Structure formats: structure tokens, C-alpha cells
Amino acid sequence: MAQAVTQRKRRAKPRWQRRKDERPAELLAAALEVFVEKGFAATKLADVARRAGVTKGTVYLYFDSKEALFKAVVRETIVPVIAQGEALARAFTGSARELVERLVREYWRLVGETALAGIPKLMMAEAATFPELTRFYYDEVVTRGHRLMAGVIERGIKNGEFRPVDVMVAAKLAMSPLIHATVARRAFASCMPETFNVQQYLDTHIDLYLHGITTQ
Amino acid sequence: MAQAVTQRKRRAKPRWQRRKDERPAELLAAALEVFVEKGFAATKLADVARRAGVTKGTVYLYFDSKEALFKAVVRETIVPVIAQGEALARAFTGSARELVERLVREYWRLVGETALAGIPKLMMAEAATFPELTRFYYDEVVTRGHRLMAGVIERGIKNGEFRPVDVMVAAKLAMSPLIHATVARRAFASCMPETFNVQQYLDTHIDLYLHGITTQ
DNA sequence: GATTAATTACTGACCGTTCAGTAATTAATT
DNA sequence: AATTAATTACTGAACGGTCAGTAATTAATC
Numbered sequence: 296m297a298q299a300v301t302q303r304k305r306r307a308k309p310r311w312q313r314r315k316d317e318r319p320a321e322l323l324a325a326a327l328e329v330f331v332e333k334g335f336a337a338t339k340l341a342d343v344a345r346r347a348g349v350t351k352g353t354v355y356l357y358f359d360s361k362e363a364l365f366k367a368v369v370r371e372t373i374v375p376v377i378a379q380g381e382a383l384a385r386a387f388t389g390s391a392r393e394l395v396e397r398l399v400r401e402y403w404r405l406v407g408e409t410a411l412a413g414i415p416k417l418m419m420a421e422a423a424t425f426p427e428l429t430r431f432y433y434d435e436v437v438t439r440g441h442r443l444m445a446g447v448i449e450r451g452i453k454n455g456e457f458r459p460v461d462v463m464v465a466a467k468l469a470m471s472p473l474i475h476a477t478v479a480r481r482a483f484a485s486c487m488p489e490t491f492n493v494q495q496y497l498d499t500h501i502d503l504y505l506h507g508i509t510t511q
Numbered sequence: 512m513a514q515a516v517t518q519r520k521r522r523a524k525p526r527w528q529r530r531k532d533e534r535p536a537e538l539l540a541a542a543l544e545v546f547v548e549k550g551f552a553a554t555k556l557a558d559v560a561r562r563a564g565v566t567k568g569t570v571y572l573y574f575d576s577k578e579a580l581f582k583a584v585v586r587e588t589i590v591p592v593i594a595q596g597e598a599l600a601r602a603f604t605g606s607a608r609e610l611v612e613r614l615v616r617e618y619w620r621l622v623g624e625t626a627l628a629g630i631p632k633l634m635m636a637e638a639a640t641f642p643e644l645t646r647f648y649y650d651e652v653v654t655r656g657h658r659l660m661a662g663v664i665e666r667g668i669k670n671g672e673f674r675p676v677d678v679m680v681a682a683k684l685a686m687s688p689l690i691h692a693t694v695a696r697r698a699f700a701s702c703m704p705e706t707f708n709v710q711q712y713l714d715t716h717i718d719l720y721l722h723g724i725t726t727q
Numbered sequence: 728g729a730t731t732a733a734t735t736a737c738t739g740a741c742c743g744t745t746c747a748g749t750a751a752t753t754a755a756t757t
Numbered sequence: 758a759a760t761t762a763a764t765t766a767c768t769g770a771a772c773g774g775t776c777a778g779t780a781a782t783t784a785a786t787c
Contacts, residue, residue, distance in 0.1 A: 309784085309785065310733090310734085310783090310784075310785085311732080311733055311734075311784085311785075312732090312733090312785075312786095313731080313732045313733070313784095313785055313786060314732085315731090315732070318732090332639050333552075333639065333640070334550050334551070334552060334636060334637070334640075335550070335552075335553075336549075336550060336551075336552035336553040337551075337552040337640065339775090339776065339777090340776080340777065340778090341776080341777095349732095349733070349734090350733075350734055350735080351734090351735095351776095351777085351778090352733070352734060352735075352778095352779085352780095353732080353733060353734080355777095355778070355779080356731095356732070356733075360777080360778080361777065361778090416635060416636070418698065419632060419635065419636070419694050419695065419698045420550055420632070420635070420636035420698075421550070422697075422698035422699060423548050423549065423698070424549070424550075424553065426701060429698070429699065429701070429702060430701075430702055433699050433702035433703075434702075437695075437699065460715060460718075460719070461711065461715065464711055464712055464715045465715065465719070467688075467712065468688055468712070468715060468716055468719060471687060471688040471691040471692065471695075472683075472684055472687040472688060472691075474691055474695075475687040475688075475690055475691040475694075476687065478635050478691075478694075479635065479653075479687075479690075482634065482635045482638035482639070482645070483638060483645065483649050483653065485642060485645070485646075486645060486646055486649035486650075487649075495677065495680055496680055496683065496684070499676060499677065499680045499681065499684060500684055502676075502723075503676070503681070503684060503720065503723035503724055504719065504723060505723075506722070506723040506724075507718075507719035507720060507721075507722040507723030507724075508719055508722075508723075527750080527751080527766085527767060527768080528751075528752095528766090528767095529750095529751055529752060529765075529766045529767075530766085531765090531766070534766090555741090555742065555743090556742080556743065556744090557742080557743095565766095565767070565768085566767070566768050566769065567742095567743085567744090567768085567769080568744090568745085568746085568767065568768055568769070569766075569767055569768075571743095571744070571745080572766070572767075576743080576744085577743065577744090
């Protein structure tokens with residue numbers, strides 16, 4: 296008791312701190328983790344709050360509802376990555392082959408091996424529950440990503456590097472092994488043998504894909 | 512009132528029928544639908560029951576719990592498909608190229624465009640919740656499927672049709688665009704333009720993949 | 728000491744699960 | 758064949774735990 300008072304006097308440990316500015320981002324990061332792990336319905340806001348170092352009531356100071364929190368997680372975490380990819384493609388000066396490889400590896404660096412990898416999984420799982428969010432995601436992430444890749448492939452066809460193929464279909468085929476790997480890797484993390492080598496998977500995909508689409 | 516009696520006498524419509532044998536399969540089919548649409552946590556057993564033409568209590572005559580129902584859905588619907596694929600490969604006499612194409616198309620016919628397409632989506636979404644079921648699925652479906660395809664690719668390498676590659680990695684790359692398409696197609700059904708042509712997607716995948724892996 | 732970020736305690740709806748009761752079916756008896 | 762007894766598949770109301778959301782309270786910061 297005396298010690299508690301001492302601690303109080305010394306301000307050793309205030310029971311909590313007021314950190315209005317940092318809370319939203321911290322809550323979003325925590326929410327991403329829990330939503331990805333448990334799915335929307337099974338996620339408890341008390342869990343999210345605890346992981347962000349606060350209690351449930353605090354969540355409601357920054358987000359209107361569980362659903363609003365979920366939507367914010369998706370909207371605010373993934374779009375910047377697409378923009379980054381577009382910027383990369385715009386600035387790139389090498390061949391189409393090189394750019395395809397670069398984009399694939401960059402996707403893995405920025406999404407595949409980070410916490411963002413959970414977003415595709417989440418969207419697949421919860422799409423039916425949030426039609427409006429799904430539309431947003433499909434337009435602003437999926438289609439935009441495909442268009443980005445399709446542009447590169449079109450470049451490659453025009454300058455004779457690539458065979459003439461439907462560019463949107465080819466773009467989807469360049470991306471789908473990546474998306475699937477991000478999703479499957481998280482889902483089956485505990486099952487996969489340690490021998491599985493993601494880097495080799497990427498290398499082989501790039502090799503087979505470019506070999507497949509290159510003229511001759 | 513008089514009419515009710517008449518109906519009763521004619522046995523026009525009993526309020527329900529006793530159909531012990533058919534119930535389990537009907538419940539499993541209904542459960543697959545709802546689980547795929549809503550996810551495990553958001554699925555209400557009352558919904559499943561209604562869709563199977565019974566009430567909630569009946570579910571518990573045939574399955575111990577919601578969890579048991581979920582596990583039964585996965586275990587009893589997907590394994591037969593793998594076995595069918597293995598049989599197909601065993602009986603096949605043509606080239607490795609042809610067999611790869613055949614397996615890809617068969618997967619789509621038996622899984623991609625049927626209700627079974629929901630299973631991969633479910634497993635990705637709920638893997639973290641059911642570790643033991645996930646292990647089962649990973650061993651009996653994922654790995655077995657990959658081994659099947661890897662065997663075919665190995666044949667192709669040995670007889671000179673294919674370039675020497677890591678056969679397991681190549682197998683995963685043959686399948687991943689399919690799995691991703693089955694999952695994404697359901698999730699984004701309402702968003703996809705009608706112009707999207709699955710058949711073309713499959714054709715192009717087969718074309719690019721075989722072109723990529725073929726010697727020369 | 729005024730402001731407000733944060734906690735704490737509470738409410739009400741929802742849903743998995745249970746089980747007493749009911750109606751469909753089968754079998755025994757006349 | 759008709760009647761009645763026994764069986765059991767199925768129903769639906771009720772229970773109890775969980776959790777999103779809210780209101781009251783506390784305490785950190787300026």
C-alpha cells in the first residue's frame with residue numbers, strides 16, 4: 296500500500312496513457328492480425344483492444360462499429376501498395392521481362408511476407424458478408440493490380456518480347472500463383488514442411504511464366 | 512376443419528416425413544452451402560436445418576455439434592475427388608503434356624464449377640480454427656494432389672517432354688491458378704464482368720504452362 | 728480545475744445446445 | 758383388415774453463455 300503510493304507519487308507507472316494520435320493505427324494493426332487469424336465473426340473486439348494495449352470501450356472512441364473497423368482495415372492498408380506498384384512500373388526503364396520479374400518480387404516483398412498478406416485471405420473469406428467493401432476491393436485492388444500487370448505485358452507484346460496473348464488473362468495468370476501462395480502459406484503454415492522454399496517457388500514461377508510467354 | 516380431416520385421411524401432407532437415411536447427406540449438402548457463404552462462425556444451424564428441410568433439433572440427431580458437422584462436410588466431400596484424379600492418371604496412356612491438360616480440365620469440371628469449389632475457400636478461411644482438420648486436409652488433399660501432378664511432371668521430364676525442374680514446385684504452379692480461380696470466382700462473383708471467360712483462362716494457363724515447361 | 732482519453736460495469740440480443748413432447752411409422756393383436 | 762400398442766424421427770420452446778455496443782466513472786494531461 297505504502298509502495299503503491301510511492302509509485303503513484305513518483306509517477307512510475309500511470310495506469311494508462313492518452314495517445315489520441317497513435318491509437319487508430321495501432322488498433323488497425325491489431326485488428327488486421329485478429330481478423331486474419333479468426334475471421335470477422337469470430338473476432339472479439341476485446342481481443343483486438345487487448346492486442347492494441349487498450350480496452351474494448353476505447354475501440355468505440357475511434358471506430359463506429361466492428362464492421363467500420365473491418366472496412367477501415369481493408370481500405371487503409373492495401374491501396375497504398377497498389378499505388379506503389381504503379382509508380383514502380385511508371386519509372387521503370389528496362390525490358391518488359393525484367394519489369395514482370397521486378398513486380399512479382401516486389402509484391403512478395405511488400406505483401407507476401409508482411410502482415411498485409413492477410414488481406415487477400417480476409418477478402419476471399421468475407422466477401423459475401425460485405426458486398427460494398429468487396430466491390431471497392433475488386434475495383435481498387437484486384438482490377439487495378441491486373442491492369443498494372445496487363446500494361447506491362449502489352450508493352451512486351453508490342454516490342455516483340457512476348458507472344459500475342461489476351462493481356463488481362465495473362466496478367467491474372469502472372470498474379471494468381473502469388474495470391475494463392477500468400478493465402479495458402481498463412482493457412483497451412485503449421486502443416487508445411489520446412490523444406491518448402493518460397494524463394495524457389497517464386498523463381499520457378501518467373502522462369503516458367505516468362506519462358507511460356509516469350510516469343511519462340 | 513372438415514377439410515383438414517379429409518386431408519389427413521387422404522394422407523395429402525404429413526407435416527414431415529421420417530427419412531433417416533437421406534437426412535445426413537442432405538444436411539451435409541445444406542451445411543456446405545451455408546458454411547461456404549457465411550463462414551463457420553456466422554453460420555446458424557437453424558439456417559442449415561431450414562435449407563435441408565428440417566429444424567434445428569434434427570441436426571443434433573445426426574451430428575454431435577456444429578464443429579462435427581463442419582468437419583464432416585470437409586472430410587466426406589473432397590477426398591473422393593482426389594482418388595478420382597489418381598485413378599485417371601493411372602489409367603492414362605498418352606503423353607505427359609496431354610495428361611497435364613486433362614487433369615487441369617478435370618479439376619475444373621469436378622471441383623471448379625461445382626459446389627465443391629467452396630471447400631478450398633472454407634479451408635483457407637477456417638484453417639486456424641481447426642488445426643487437426645487442416646492437417647487432414649493438407650495431407651489428404653493438398654499434398655496428395657500435388658504428388659499426383661508431380662508424378663506426371665516427372666514422367667514428362669524422364670521422357671524428354673519437359674525441362675528438368677523441381678517437380679513439386681512445378682506441380683504447385685500447375686495447380687495454383689486453378690485453386691485461386693475457384694476461390695476468387697466465388698468471392699467476386701457479383702463483381703466480375705460478364706466478359707470474364709473462365710474457359711479462356713484455363714486455355715491460356717495450359718498454353719503458357721506447357722509452353723513454359725516444354726523442352727526448347 | 729477543466730477537458731477528455733480511457734476504463735469499468737452493465738445491457739440486451741443472439742445462437743448453440745438440450746430435451747420434453749408430438750406425430751409419423753411399424754408391429755403386434757384381434 | 759382394423760385396431761391398438763410400441764417405437765422413434767422430428768419439432769420447437771427454453772436455457773445459458775458470449776459478446777457487440779453503451780453509460781457511468783476515473784484519471785491523465787493541459
